[in-house]
Amino acid sequence: MNSVLKIIAQRLALGLLTLFIVSIVIFAAVNLLPGDFAEAILGQGATPEAVAAIRTDLGLDQHPVLRYFQWLGGVLQGDLGNSFAQANFASFVGDDSGVRTTVAQQIAPRFANTMFLAGVTAAIAVPFAVTLGILAALYRNSVFDRAANITTLSSISSPEFFLAYVLILFLAVLNPWLPSLSNIYDGMAFSERLEKTLLPALTLTLVVTAHMMRMTRAAIINLLASPYIEMARLKGIKPMRVIVKHALPNALAPIINVIALNLAYLITGVVVVEVVFVYPGIGQLFVDSVKIRDIPVVQACCLIFAAAYILLNLTADILSIVSNPRLRHPK
């Protein structure tokens, strides 16, 4: 058991280190480029005063390394800084009351919305995909398997916005069953919230299910080819018991891996889908901020996405270590 703990601790440390370096990369990407952001933001008509004001406002006159640690220190305390849009406004009007919506305040409610969307998606997609994947593996090369192969391949190949519009077309426009816009606000009833989230969640489900099902199928087929499954069959064990008792315990690690990897994939999908459905989540905020070059918000969103991604991969890693009998019962 000791060695497992040791490996897990190593992975955790590695994940933290990666996250730290990623934060440097994100910070450096926007700060170490030649030239001056303040000028770039204001464009050609910038007066030196305005540039200087913004520079002070953003702390751009300080050394980058110092700024990085200030930023990191803030992040660790939950302070993600102020958005450029706010800073701009304050400096120009000259009415800097000091009371501004911070990036953190902007992100918090949207973060919750995105988590809700991801949660609904996972709740539909995971059981659905794993069941289909196992079925496809059991009846491989059958008509069902071939049809599933073509369908999932097509679904993987389609951009998220295509699937989104096809779903809108059939489920919202032609058959008015679900709303095509996800205008969610605070204090909404859960059922209503769920209804508005369903269409974006279904879109994401289509994409994620296809990936997850194919990977589950591959993992199970790989497993069913192993000699110990043949041995179990040759012992005259009932087919159902072969699956449950012999295949499943060993399939756990690969399936967990598949699930975690695909949930990580959701992160990318969420951005596009939120834009299509005007879902007030962190992805939409991210895209909006990219368009208006609101660097602090972009940085913060990027860091959150990267952290979620690293965390999910780490979880996959650790769970598959824990579910591996060779590591659980060392020599």
Add this chain to the structure above:
Amino acid sequence: MSSDAFKDAETLVEMRDIHMEGRSDEEWHPIIKGVDLTLRKGEVLGLIGESGAGKSTLGLASMGFCRDGVRISKGSVIFDGIDLLAASAEEKRQLLGKRIAYVAQSAAASFNPAHRLIDQHTEAPISHGVLSKEDSEADGMELYRKLRLPNPDEIGFRYPHQVSGGQLQRAMTAMAMACRPDLIIFDEPTTALDVTTQIEVLASIREIVEEFNTAAIYITHDLAVVAQMADTIKVLLKGDEVEEAETREMLSNPKQDYTKSLWAVREFQRPQKPAVQTGTTPVIAVQNVTAAYGKVDVLHDVSFDIHQGRTVAVVGESGSGKSTTARCITGLLPPRLGQISLAGTALPLDYRKRDREQLKKIQMIYQMADTALNPRKTVGEIIGRPVEFYTGLTGAAKRKRVEELMDQIELPASQFIDRLPSEMSGGQKQRVGIARSLAAEPEFIICDEVTSALDQLVAEGILRLLADLQDKLNLSYMFITHDLATVKSIADEVVVMKDGNVVEAGPKTEMFTPPHHPYTDLLLSSVPEMDPDWLTNLLQERGVDNIGDAAVGKMT
């Protein structure tokens, strides 16, 4: 033990005119082309043949089972009055594990890594309703004891990866015995094991099969093994039966040419060359070499000489450091201590520091011809590159030299020079590998298990070729092998290694006559011989506790 004893016994399995096909490239190709098989109660049938003969496929078919992509296209399989090919899946399932059991080649892969041995053992008896869990567990421990597994009461509670290969193979035999079946199929159960481990497994399988009077089909490619185990031997060649006879009859009086040639392989033996005069400089001298992977020493103070025109066989079981020694000589793994001398001058330890002249003199032939030849290059390019690289020949002169070399390895250049490795058989590929090393005009060649991936007849051809080349070109060989039959046929001197140490070294004749070091003795005595009484005699001579790993344990 004669098959006459079974003449009156009831027939257990009756296979008639079996045709089987395998699927590849969307087409069905024949694997078995009309084989009959009759097995009586209590009889052990040895099924032998080279790789691709279809012996495993036939063995599984006798259980009414086909792997994915294989089918029985014609014929019938009757097990104790039940037509297995007409029986429903449910009926067959009731027989499998209960009346027919299977022991696979790789025990490590055939045990489920997620469950304890005893739980896998009791699974069949419980689900077939033969024994309760408690009874089956107790019976399992009893079987473990009979099979001489260490700590029989405790070993079942371990997971497969916590138990060694030889022990797992015995545990699997116990598992097959759990319902006391009428028939067990042994599919190459000892092929993956070292000789000293193999002998233990063989002895225990034979004993338990005899005790319960179980009928068995024993599948193997090793004649000497089948001679110990079987009452009757059936020889297969490419899906056809060659002949079948009672074991002693088959060994002493084979009828078909193919069988005779199989038997003859074991007889190729070169006369030993006279001892080297003291004071001559060896071609290669390994002097006090200690080498490590990372921080762990894997070779300890290894020394031996290889003289001109001689073959030194380095023998030992897996993990004994044979191949590591070769890596030290070639300079791929620079030793931590000691040195390697070529014709009296010390070589730089790292191959990157050696000059072209030094590299040229030491060449290598690899075990797996598949990985030793670049699959994207033709034979002409493979052999031509070292010719050009070392001698600077190009154009017509280079081609002439390549043709000469191909002549030496007995592959007609007109036919083979433009072929890719994938278009040749295993033996032909190995010959190309030999030609590539000869192209450098070396003085010394390391042969790393060059015959172990080949069928016996082909292997013998390679050995004869190497012997001829040695006489013609006055080459020195270092022959790494775990197969003592190869050693007997080709070596002049033998170096025995164990755990990174040289245990014993000397001329072949001395090494094969007692007295010698106990490990050498054990190793030599563990190699099965063609005599059907060999195992019986050995067990009488040494006793069950002085063979195999048990004996190794006593030594250290």
Add this chain to the structure above:
Amino acid sequence: MSGIMTFIIALIVIAFAGWVFRFVGQKATNNAPTFRDMPFAVAFGYALGVAALIWAVWTYVQAQFILPEAEANKYFFFVVAIHGLLLAGAAAYVFRLLGRIVGTAGSRKLFRQMPLTAAFGVLVILVYAFMAIFAGALAPHGQEEVFAQANVVPGGNPALGGNPDFPLGTDQIGRDILSRLIYGARNTVGIAFVTTLIAFVVGGGLGFLAATLRGWVDQVLSRAVDVLMAIPALIFALLLITVAKAWVDGTGLTIAMILIMALIDSTRVFRLARAVGMNIVVMDYIEAAKLRGEKLSYIVFREILPNATAPLLAEFGLRFCFVFLTISSLSFLGVGIQPPLADWGTMVKDMSSFINYAAFAPQVSAAPLLAAGAIALLTVAVNFVVDWMLHRSSGLKD
């Protein structure tokens, strides 16, 4: 509620039909192994499949022949999809048949072993390549040409608000959609192709270098790639594009995006090239070449590279799909390929509001779906071909 009840009753009927099917099968074939050993789940699956097929045919017949046009509009896209599917199947079949008759012995053999999906994929790729190369000659109008008539309905039927000059209609500012679709093939596909190519040269080169040299070169490159891969591709691309936006605009931003995507994708290529390289480097023939005293360049170019082309080619297809989809997503989000270049992702974004007219004027809403469908079709095609290639190479190993 009644919907759920219908659903449950339908399931029960189908389950019963499955049972009957198996039972009749057993009796009719005198217990042939197929029916004798058939689990109920499989029988149920067959019944379900048949039910779905009947529903599809029934809906199709209704929409085509029975329902009045106003109601049939609802099934417009369903009918189009069925037609498209049948047409695609027929085209692929004819194409494969042609391939089996015409060509060298090698290509004929290839077509004989090809499944229909792969034949379809090859055909689509060829058509797209043709469109991309001859876009200038094929397109009736220029990609930036703005006409007076905006929002012309696709179909070219004046009665429905179409115009034969613009067979697929015009967009919200009056550009010909057909021309922009054709130019989109050149721009979108071309840009994705170039990006993937750069990624392969950079990532592949460094990957092989790391595999051959090992040691610190490998360590440094691999760790750097680990970090870059810890940020999701689309997110990282958006971040870098934000930065790039501060300095360049228009076509300059398009070029910046190409470089950014190439950089991000080269990390994935690096991983694969390194893994493939590692598998080859451990081969004995590489060891033999090293022991012969061969130089690094000979080992990389003459021994490793020829053996790496097959897996890399399949990966090129997959990477292309990924880059193509990501660039389309970026364009859809408004930060990818910039005007004046016509591009499918941007077209979808610009015309997305047309979707809402689907119920009464299905032709109108087809426009954005056409652009999105063009993206999906190519990726599906490439994936079909790659799937077949991978299947073939894995089959040959056995």
